[in-house]
Amino acid sequence: MKLNYVLLDVxxxxxxxxxxxxxxxxxxGLLDDQMQAIAAEFNLSETVFIHKPQSERHSAAVRIFTPKVELPFAGHPTVGAAVALAMQTRSTAVRLEEKVGVITCVMDRVDKEKGHARFALPKLPEEIGKPPSHAAIATALGLELDEIGCGPYEPAVYxxxxxxxxxxIKDAAALRRIRVERRGWDENFPIGRGSIYVFTRTPDERDNDFAARMFAPGMGLGEDPATGSAAAALIGLISRHEGNGQHEFRLRQGHEMGRPSLISMQLRKDGDVLTHGGIGGDAIVVGEGTLNLGD
Structure with missing residues (x-):
């Protein structure tokens, strides 16, 4: 069995x-354990597998794997898969069947090497639990207690x-200084896979409104350069502090890793209720190849 693949930076x-x-x-033709093994072989934060859709109205069904687990939804695989498919079909919209639901990606621009996709969240963010104490968070991040919190924002789980x-956290300087302490991680962050998204406002930076870093040891990752599903969750917390109407923000991630990334976030509130959330970003092809899986 031989399968073609595309490598993109998203x-x-x-x-x-x-x-x-x-x-x-x-x-x-791939089984679940084969897809998981291939994702481990690539050893990237995520690998996407394109399948025929269940509905003829949709472009493709996609399965998303980290090196260790399958995910129901992720932002950078959604953007990257949409751009890769649009390059083949020259479509202005791509409908993807993911485990979280059907996602429609609108292609703002696409050529033979790169494109920009944006999509409405199939599931709006919701608060699902309580965070640990400020002291426990400060210890886990190697920061001082007074560096936890940023303006009106307090720790939350979405x-x-x-x-x-x-x-x-307090500012971009504190974001750079994070030194993760793995001891006690599972006890302090028991919800889901213990993934944390550390963020701050960046009022002194012209090109973005927020900066963030993501750490997910339970997903087979150390630090992730750009995490659309975390930015999607963050939309829920941001919306609590915004008025009614349409709002747009830009978030940078990955700078501390030498992998600068820029994620766009959109939200709309009507009657003090979040009614829309969206994520967007660019992707560019880095390489193409063939997997040789034998007979």
Whole structure:
């Protein structure tokens, strides 16, 4: 069995930046354990497998795997898969069947090497639990107690398909200084896979409104360069502090890893209720190849 794949860098227009992604095409013949093994072989934060959709109205069904687990939804695989499919079909919209639901990605622009996709969240973020104490968070991040919190933002736990501990901290300098302490992690962050999204406002940075870092030891990852599903969860917390109407924000991630990424976030509130959330970003092809899986 031989399968073609595409490598893309997502949430960037520059190769060797952003979050790398493998998209395996025409993967219908693969079993679950084979897809998990291939994702472990690529050893990227996520690998996407393209399957025929259940509905003829949709473009594809996708399965998303980290090196250790399958995910029902993830942002950078959604953007990357949409761009990869749009390059083949020249579509202006791509409908993807994911385990979290059907996602419609609108292609703002696409050519033979790169594109920009944005999509409405199939599941709006909701608060799903309680965070640990400020003291426990400070210890886990190697920060001082007074560096936990940012303006009106306090730690919270949200999910828009994947659960995340959302941890606001004082400023971008504190974000750079994080030194993760793994001891006690499972006890302090028991919800989901113990993934945390540390963020801060960046009022002194012209190109973005927020900066973030994501750590997910339970997903087979250390630090992730760009995490759309975490940004989707963050929309829920941000919306609590915004008025009615449409709001747009830009978030940078991955700078501390040398993989600069930029994620766009949109939200709308009507009657003080979050009614829309959206994620967008660029993707660029880095390489193509063939998997040789034998007979």
């Amino acid at each position: 949430f960037t227009t520059t190769r060797l930046q952003g979050n790398p992604l493998a998209v395996v095409l025409k993967a219908d 999910s828009a398909g994947n659960p995340f501990y959302l941890i606001p």
